Each structure stands twice: as C-alpha cells, then as structure tokens.
Amino acid sequence: xxxxxxxxxxxxxxxxxxxxxxxxxxxxxxxxxxxxxxxxxxxxxxxxxxxxxxxxxxxxxxxxxxxxxxxxxxxxxxxxxxxxxxxxxxxxxxxxxxxxxxxxxxxxxxxxxxxxxxxxxxxxxxxxxxxxxxxxxxxxxxxxxxxxxxxxxxxxxxxxxxxxxxxxxxxxxxxxxxxxxxxxxxxxxxxxxxxxxxxxxxxxxxxxxxxxxxxxxxxxxxxxxxxxxxxxxxxxxxxxxxxxxxxxxxxxxxxxxxxxxxxxxxxxxxxxxxxxxxxxxxxxxxxxxxxxxxxxxxxxxxxxxxxxxxxxxxxxxxxxxxxxxxxxxxxxxxxxxxxxxxxxxxxxxxxxxxxxxxxxxxxxxxxxxxxxxxxxxxxxxxxxxxxxxxxxxxxxxxxxxxxxxxxxxxxxxxxxxxxxxxxxxxxxxxxxxxxxxxxxxxxxxxxxxxxxxxxxxxxxxxxxxxxxxxxxxxxxxxxxxxxxxxxxxxxxxxxxxxxxxxxxxxxxxxxxxxxxxxxxxxxxxxxxxxxxxxxxxxxxxxxxxxxxxxxxxxxxxxxxxxxxxxxxxxxxxxxxxxxxxxxxxxxxxxxxxxxxxxxxxxxxxxxxxxxxxxxxxxxxxxxxxxxxxxxxxxxxxxxxxxxxxxxxxxxxxxxxxx
Amino acid sequence: xxxxxxxxxxxxxxxxxxxxxxxxxxxxxxxxxxxxxxxxxxxxxxxxxxxxxxxxxxxxxxxxxxxxxxxx
Numbered sequence: 001x002x003x004x005x006x007x008x009x010x011x012x013x014x015x016x017x018x019x020x021x022x023x024x025x026x027x028x029x030x031x032x033x034x035x036x037x038x039x040x041x042x043x044x045x046x047x048x049x050x051x052x053x054x055x056x057x058x059x060x061x062x063x064x065x066x067x068x069x070x071x072x073x074x075x076x077x078x079x080x081x082x083x084x085x086x087x088x089x090x091x092x093x094x095x096x097x098x099x100x101x102x103x104x105x106x107x108x109x110x111x112x113x114x115x116x117x118x119x120x121x122x123x124x125x126x127x128x129x130x131x132x133x134x135x136x137x138x139x140x141x142x143x144x145x146x147x148x149x150x151x152x153x154x155x156x157x158x159x160x161x162x163x164x165x166x167x168x169x170x171x172x173x174x175x176x177x178x179x180x181x182x183x184x185x186x187x188x189x190x191x192x193x194x195x196x197x198x199x200x201x202x203x204x205x206x207x208x209x210x211x212x213x214x215x216x217x218x219x220x221x222x223x224x225x226x227x228x229x230x231x232x233x234x235x236x237x238x239x240x241x242x243x244x245x246x247x248x249x250x251x252x253x254x255x256x257x258x259x260x261x262x263x264x265x266x267x268x269x270x271x272x273x274x275x276x277x278x279x280x281x282x283x284x285x286x287x288x289x290x291x292x293x294x295x296x297x298x299x300x301x302x303x304x305x306x307x308x309x310x311x312x313x314x315x316x317x318x319x320x321x322x323x324x325x326x327x328x329x330x331x332x333x334x335x336x337x338x339x340x341x342x343x344x345x346x347x348x349x350x351x352x353x354x355x356x357x358x359x360x361x362x363x364x365x366x367x368x369x370x371x372x373x374x375x376x377x378x379x380x381x382x383x384x385x386x387x388x389x390x391x392x393x394x395x396x397x398x399x400x401x402x403x404x405x406x407x408x409x410x411x412x413x414x415x416x417x418x419x420x421x422x423x424x425x426x427x428x429x430x431x432x433x434x435x436x437x438x439x440x441x442x443x444x445x446x447x448x449x450x451x452x453x454x455x456x457x458x459x460x461x462x463x464x465x466x467x468x469x470x471x472x473x474x475x476x477x478x479x480x481x482x483x484x485x486x487x488x489x490x491x492x493x494x495x496x497x498x499x500x501x502x503x504x505x506x507x508x509x510x511x512x513x514x515x516x517x518x519x520x521x522x523x524x525x526x527x528x529x530x531x532x533x534x535x536x537x538x539x540x541x542x543x544x545x546x547x548x549x550x551x552x553x554x555x556x557x558x559x560x561x562x563x564x565x566x567x568x569x570x571x572x573x574x575x576x577x578x579x580x581x582x583x584x585x586x587x588x589x590x591x592x593x594x595x596x597x598x599x600x601x602x603x604x605x606x607x608x609x610x611x612x613x614x615x616x617x618x619x620x621x622x623x624x625x626x627x628x629x630x631x632x633x634x635x636x637x638x639x640x641x642x643x644x645x646x647x648x649x650x651x652x653x654x655x656x657x658x
Numbered sequence: 659x660x661x662x663x664x665x666x667x668x669x670x671x672x673x674x675x676x677x678x679x680x681x682x683x684x685x686x687x688x689x690x691x692x693x694x695x696x697x698x699x700x701x702x703x704x705x706x707x708x709x710x711x712x713x714x715x716x717x718x719x720x721x722x723x724x725x726x727x728x729x730x
Contacts, residue, residue, distance in 0.1 A: 081724065088721040094672065136669055143695060255693035256700050266675035316671040316694070323695040 019137060026133050030126065033074035037122055040066040044119065064109055067118035075102065075125035092273045094310045098128050101306040104299065105632060111296035120632045124307065131640025135316060138647045142320060142654065146327035152204045152223040152244055154188035170222075170239040177235050181226045190242045191233040193218050198229035205247070206333035206587040223247065246578055250335055254326050255319070257338025261607055265318045269311035276622070280305030283626060297628065304625040307635035313614040317646035318607055324653030325603030332656055333586035334596045341582040344565045346600035349545030350537045351491050351593065352530060354559070355498035355505065356394065357552030358569055359512060359590060360473040364394050366402035368452055371467035378405075380467045384459050386412050387425040387434040395455060396423075398471055420499050420522035422457070433460045436501070438520070440465070453507045455500055472504075478591040480512045485594035487513075489601065492545070495533060497526050526559045534564065550593055552577070567593060595656075603653045610646040617642050660702040663712075667725040668697050677726075680718040686711050699728060 019027065043049070043066065049059035072079075075098075082099040090096070105121030156167040158180040165180060170188040173179060178194060181187050187200070199211040202224045211227055214220055220233060222244040239245060284302030288295045322339035329336050336342050353359050371380045385403035388396035389412055400407070413426040421442070422435015433443050434457055440447040445460040447468065454472035458465070483494055496517040498505050505517040518529050530549055537547045549556075549563035552570055557580035560566030568581035570588030578584050585592045621638035624630035668674055674694035681690040681701065688702040703711040712730065719726045 084724055085721075090676075090722060093722075094670070139695075143697075146695075252696060252698070253700075255696040255698065256691045258691070266678075269672055269675060270679075310672070312670070312672055315675060319671065319693070319695050 020140065023133060023136060023140070026129070030074060030129050030133060033070040033126055033129075036073065037067075037070040037126060040070060040122075041119060060109060064106070064118050067122045068106070071102065071106070071122040071125050074122070074129050075099075078125065078128070092277060092309075094312065097273075097277070097306045097309055098125070101303045101632075101635075104303040104306075108296055108300065111294075111299075117300070117632070124632050124636050127636045128640055131636075131644055134644055135312070135640075135647060138644075138651065139316065139320065142324060142327075142651055145654065146323060152186070153248060154186045154222060154244065157188040158182065158185075170242075173235055173239065175235055175238055179233050179235060181231050181233060183226055183228055183230065185226055187220055187222050187224045187226060187233070188242075188244075189222050189233070189235045189239055190237040191220060191235045193220055194232050194234050196229050196231035198231050199227045200224040201227050202587075205243070207331060207592075208333065208587050208589075241575075246575070247335065250337060250578065250584070251326070251330055254336060254338050255323060257340045258319075259322055259339035259343040261343060261604075261611075262318050262322060262339055265311075265314050265611070269315050272311050273309050276305055276309035279622075280309065300632075301625050301628060304630055304632060304635040305622060307632065308618050308621050308625070308638045310639055312639070313618075313643035313646045314611060316643060317610040317614070317650040320647060320650040321603055321606045321610065321653045324650060325599055325606075328654045328656035329596060329599045332592065332595060332599075334592055334599070335578075335584040335586065336596070336600075337582050337584070341565055342600045342603055344546050345548065345583060345597055346604040347544055347546045348491060348548040348565065348597055348600075349540070350493045350495065350533060350547045351486055352495045352497060352533055352547060352549045352563065353514070353590075354526070354549075354551040354556055355496050355500065355508060356473060357588070358550050359476060359479045359496065359508065359514075361476050361588070364398035364455065364471045364473050366398055366469055367454055367472045368450075368470040369402075369467070370448075370450060370470065372448070372465055375466045377467075380459060381469065383427060383432055383461065383466070384434050384457060384469055386427050387415070387423050387432045387459075390415050391417060391423060393417075394473075395457065395471055399457065399469065402469075430462050434458070436520075453504050455504060473508075475508060475511060476588070476590055478589055482590035482592075482594055483512045483514055485591060486597065489594050489597050491597070492540075493537075497521055497529055499523075523555055523558075526556060527562055530559050530562055534562075537564075548593075548597075550590070552588075567596070569593075599656055606649055606653050610649055613649075614642050614646050659705045659708055660700065661708075663699045663701070664729040665692070665697045665699050665719070666727045666729055668692075668694065668723065669725070670723060673723045673726070676722050677719050680722065681715045684711055684714045684718065687715075690715075 044063045049062055050056050053059050053062060078095045079099050082095040085093045085096060102121045102125045105117040105124065108117045154170055157170045157173050158165050159168050159173060159177060173189055179189065193214055193216050195216060197215040200214055200220060201211055203209050205223045222242040280302040283305060284299045287298050322342060325342050326336045369377045369381055371377045381403045382405060385400050386407060388399050389407050389409065411428050415423065415425040417423050418435065418439060421439040422433065425432050433439055437447055437458060440458045440460060445463060445465050447458045447465055450456050450468060450470055452470045454470045457469040457471060459467055486494060494514045496505060496509055496514045498517065498519055499521055500519060502519040505519040509517045521529060534547050537545050546564040548565045548567055549559050550567045550569060551560055552568065557576060560568060560580045565583060566581045567583045567585060568577035569585045583596055617638050621630050621634055625635065671694045674692045678690055678692040681687060686704045686707045690701045692699050701715065712728065716728050719728060
C-alpha cells in the first residue's frame with residue numbers, strides 16, 4: 001500500500017456515501033410517487049371527469065382508483081409491515097397507525113355526506129415517507145459524523161521483519177516490539193521513543209492544536225499523528241490496552257448509560273400512543289352515537305389523532321441530542337462516559353478542585369533553602385534529597401531536581417513514607433525526618449516558620465532541627481480564567497482541597513478567585529470533606545444542584561467516585577483516571593471544565609427545547625383536531641414535520657466551538 | 659456474561675425502546691440496553707442460558723421490527 005502524503009484514512013472511512021442503498025431505493029420510489037400524485041391531482045382537479053363519465057359517482061370512483069396508485073407505490077411497505085406486525089401483536093406500531101389513518105381517509109369515500117379525502121390520504125402517506133426517509137438520513141449522518149470524530153483508530157503498524165518494513169495489524173504487535181512511525185502516520189500503539197524525534201499532533205485526542213515535541217525516551221500515545229520525522233517506538237502496551245482502544249471503548253459504551261430524561265421519554269412514549277389511540281376511537285364513535293348526525297366528520301377527527309399519536313420526534317431527538325453532545329465534547333478532548341453524566345454535569349452547582357495537578361501544574365520547584373544556623377545549605381539539600389530518594393511524590397521529585405550532586409543509595413536505609421506528612425529515613429546512620437510541621441511536632445522537633453508562602457519541607461537530623469526547604473507550585477496559566485468561566489457558567493461555589501498549608505492555599509485561592517479552601521488534608525480526609533460539601537450542595541436551594549470534583553485522577557480515585565460527578569484531568573495515558581472518573585479531560589487545561597459544563601448545559605437545553613416543542617405542537621394539534629379545526633395536513637406536520645425539526649435541532653448539539 | 663452485539667437495520671427509535679423493554683423481560687436476563695444511536699444491544703445474562711436468551715431476544719426484535727437482525 002502506498003500513501004501519497006497526508007494522513008492515511010482508517011478503514012471505516014473508505015466508503016463515503018451520503019445515502020445507503022436502501023435509502024436510495026426509497027427515495028426513487030417516493031419521487032416516482034410524488035410525480036404520479038401530481039399528475040393524478042391535475043387530472044382530478046382540471047379534467048371534467050364527471051361529464052366524460054356521465055355521473056359524479058363514477059368520476060369519484062375513478063379518482064379513487066387513480067389516487068390509489070401513487071398511494072400504494074409510496075406506502076406499500078408501510079401497509080405490509082403493518083399487516084405483519086398485527087400478526088405479532090404490535091398494535092400501536094407506527095406503520096399500523098399510519099395505515100389506519102390513510103386507509104381511513106380513502107374509506108371516507110363511503111360516506112356520501114363528506115368531501116372526498118383520497119388526495120389527502122395519498123399525500124399523508126407521501127409526506128410520512130418523505131419524513132421517514134429524512135429521519136433515517138439525518139440519523140445515519142449524525143451516526144457517521146460522530147464515528148468520524150472518533151476516527152482515531154490506527155490501520156496498521158510498521159514492523160521490521162527480515163530487514164524490511166512490513167505493515168501489520170496493530171493487534172499482532174507484542175509488547176517490547178519496535179515499530180516505525182513515519183511522518184503523516186498515526187501512532188498505532190502506546191510506547192516509548194527509542195530513536196528519532198518528531199512533533200506529534202494530539203488534536204484528535206485532546207482538541208489541542210499545538211503540536212507536542214517528542215524525543216528519544218519520551219512516552220508517546222496511540223492516536224496521535226506523527227507530523228514530521230521518522231521515529232522508532234518500543235511498544236509498552238498491547239493494542240487492547242492502548243489509549244486508543246480504551247477511548248473508543250469508553251465512547252462506544254457511553255450510549256449505554258442513559259440519562260433520566262431519556263428514560264422518562266421512552267416511558268412516556270409507552271403510555272402516550274395507546275392513550276391517543278384510545279381517545280381517537282372514542283372521538284370517532286361516541287359523539288355520532290350520542291349526538292347523532294354525520295359520522296364522517298368525527299371519523300376524520302379520529303384519524304387525525306392517529307397520525308399525531310406517534311412519539312417518534314421525541315424518541316429520536318432526545319438520544320440524538322445526548323449522543324451529539326457527547327460526540328461534540330469528545331472532539332475537544334472531553335470524554336463523557338454517558339448521557340446520565342452529561343445530565344448531572346449540566347446541574348453542577350459546586351465545583352471542588354484538588355489543587356495539585358489540577359489548578360497548579362504539579363511541577364514543584366524549590367524556591368528557597370533556609371538552613372538552621374551553623375548548617376551548610378548544600379548539606380541540608382543533600383540530606384533531604386537522600387531521604388526523598390525513593391519517593392515519586394512531586395515534592396520529592398523537585399527536591400531531587402534541586403540537588404545537584406549524585407545520590408548515593410548506599411547511605412540510605414530504612415525509608416518509611418508517612419502519607420501526607422513526609423518521610424522518615426536513616427542516612428549515614430542518622431535518623432532523618434523530612435516533612436511538614438505536623439510531622440515535626442509528632443516527632444518532637446521544634447521547627448521554625450517561614451515568611452515565604454509555599455510548601456515548607458522541614459528537616460530534622462537525630463531530633464535536631466536543621467532547617468527547611470521552601471517549595472512552590474506553579475499555577476496553571478489558564479486556571480484563573482477557568483474559575484471565572486465556571487462562575488459565568490452558573491457555578492455557585494468553588495472549593496479547593498489541598499494537603500498544603502493554609503497560607504499557601506489562601507494565596508492560591510485568592511489569586512484564582514476560589515470561594516473556599518480546605519487545607520492540610522490527607523488523602524482520606526478529602527473523601528470526608530467532599531461528603532460534607534455534598535450534603536451542603538444537596539440541601540441548598542431546590543436540592544437539584546450537583547457537586548463535581550476535579551482531580552488528576554491518580555491519587556483521588558475514591559473522591560472521584562464519591563462525588564456526584566468525578567472529572568479527571570490530564571488523563572492522556574493514565575488508565576487509573578480513565579477508570580475512576582465520569583468525565584475525562586484528556587489534556588490538563590482547567591478551562592476545559594467550564595467548557596464541559598457549557599456543552600452539558602447546551603445539550604440539556606436542546607433536549608428540553610425538543611421535548612417542549614414536540615409535545616406542545618402535538619397537544620395543540622390534538623386539541624384543534626378534537627374541536628374540528630385541524631386537518632390531515634396539520635396532523636402530518638405535527639408528526640413528521642416536528643420530528644424533522646427536532647432532529648435538526650438535536651444535531652446542533654454536535655457543534656462545539658474549538 | 660455481558661456481551662455487546664450490533665443490531666442491523668434498526669431504523670426506528672421507538673422500536674429500540676420497545677425492544678429494550680421486551681429483552682429485559684426475558685427469563686435469565688439481568689440487564690439489557692438497546693441504543694438506537696450506536697445500533698448496539700448490550701445484554702447481561704446467565705452464562706448457561708446465554709444462547710437461548712439471545713435466540714429469544716432475536717425473536718422479540720423481529721416481532722417489533724421484522725428486518726432487524728442481531729449480528730453475532
């Protein structure tokens with residue numbers, strides 16, 4: 001296979017057709033039926049049939065037969081399906097309803113007191129079919145455009161075999177194999193770059209258009225597109241566990257978790273149709289029986305009811321809106337795991353942030369080293385760096401980064417991490433504690449406070465205080481903007497949770513405009529704190545407000561699951577985060593939280609517009625029909641017209657601003 | 659066991675809702691969802707009667723939408 005530049009298109013995209021075969025056949029049939037209908041209509045209206053045939057009745061029957069032709073061409077499949085489905089006991093199926101309504105319109109010819117309704121019967125069937133075709137086209141199109149959006153699945157991997165590069169299915173590549181990714185190709189599997197350097201386009205995963213630089217030793221993630229150089233990658237995960245597979249699986253499964261509104265609509269539809277059909281029957285039979293007089297008028301009103309009784313507009317447009325919202329969000333690198341979460345997110349009233357990795361970028365830097373008198377600053381840093389030698393905590397990393405000398409592991413012994421407090425270690429046979437003031441007081445060491453804000457890392461040696469190191473975390477550039485955007489989106493309260501000291505938290509909260517903060521929390525305290533906030537949020541106002549928790553997804557899985565809705569940030573490549581959260585932000589920009597809420601609100605807005613619009617029009621037409629004002633045309637509009645408009649509206653949910 | 663299947667020719671949203679309801683009522687089915695948008699059926703049922711459940715589900719679907727086929 002040869003690629004003449006550009007990005008290779010994955011399999012699913014090769015056949016790009018606007019209509020499938022079945023739809024094209026239906027379209028041709030409808031066009032034919034409409035043409036015939038027009039001819040018949042002209043004949044019936046303009047030709048003096050009655051004078052030619054000698055009598056009015058004969059003319060009527062000829063018209064009847066003529067209109068029957070386009071009617072049957074357009075609607076024979078509806079009639080057939082209706083007949084079949086009655087056999088299956090599906091009485092309230094839309095084919096059946098449409099058949100009864102149109103046959104009824106034709107049958108009005110039997111009532112000599114009424115005007116003929118054959119033209120209306122045939123036209124109703126035609127419009128119904130046009131509407132159905134459009135529905136199936138629109139739904140197919142949105143299915144496709146969402147599939148295209150998620151079109152990040154790689155086609156092949158280049159593997160070297162017998163000195164030649166061959167393309168193999170990514171499934172066949174094992175962990176540890178080396179693959180080659182050429183410019184323009186999609187990275188097929190997660191791995192580490194072993195040779196070469198390049199720029200990666202991560203837009204399909206994160207929505208971020210700035211390319212990411214990669215070099216030897218960097219981890220890269222499947223689904224990105226290699227933009228410039230040739231790179232060789234050692235595969236670290238089998239295809240099934242790669243980022244691409246996990247994302248696709250997640251989005252595919254999103255449709256399974258249905259929103260309350262969605263379930264409400266399907267439940268509603270179950271009662272709506274039988275109820276309307278029941279009223280239609282009563283309307284056609286009771287008034288003429290009780291009041292006497294003309295049957296045809298009341299029968300016609302009943303038939304109009306039947307046309308309006310199909311709940312399709314609602315039943316299609318509601319899931320379509322949710323699906324569109326989820327699809328649109330995924331284009332921005334916001335993965336929502338289900339319609340229900342989109343619904344909950346739209347009601348977020350309180351947003352709780354974990355500070356580190358969420359509002360701050362988690363890259364701590366040592367900003368000051370303050371040794372106690374008589375201690376060399378380098379020695380202080382060296383002791384701290386050795387004590388933290390085995391820890392992966394961001395603070396430990398920054399201390400090691402600040403220490404320029406080598407770390408001699410021979411000197412370190414008996415290291416114990418004290419979660420949330422610090423670390424205890426034996427270095428050169430001296431007992432060393434490195435950690436916060438709580439740790440110091442726990443081991444009976446007096447520590448000195450510092451005038452700088454930041455995380456203060458106190459160090460003690462054999463029970464003697466030898467100074468502290470000040471570490472500050474860098475606030476993300478768009479954090480303040482993100483908090484402001486949340487407030488603009490209608491979030492009432494923002495809370496920051498942190499293991500840090502109060503003054504550090506206060507400084508960050510003030511800078512970002514966050515309402516409240518809770519400090520010096522251990523990981524387990526965060527759950528308790530979120531539970532308290534949950535109670536407050538649910539007790540507040542109408543009780544419908546929800547609490548969203550935003551974390552980096554690595555240490556806060558329990559909190560993510562406890563909150564009404566858990567949002568994990570910077571999840572690209574983090575399995576734990578993708579697992580625990582309900583909403584996954586692929587990149588680590590806090591401004592995407594507000595965008596996610598924005599998309600959720602917009603989607604819910606569209607859902608409710610459709611519900612109110614569809615039901616409103618239907619009820620209005622029902623009332624008008626009951627009092628005898630509405631005709632068949634209006635009824636067809638209330639059925640397919642409304643469905644079409646609702647679908648078009650639902651498709652708006654897919655459009656999101658980049 | 660929990661498995662997902664593609665539904666071919668699922669053309670009507672209301673039918674999808676009816677199918678979901680019908681499949682949920684089959685003996686041995688713990689949970690079932692039919693998604694109109696993704697044209698997927700996800701079914702969770704006891705292992706020992708899974709095939710029987712699936713046959714029953716196909717019958718239920720055909721009753722509601724004769725063209726609709728569960729691809730397995």
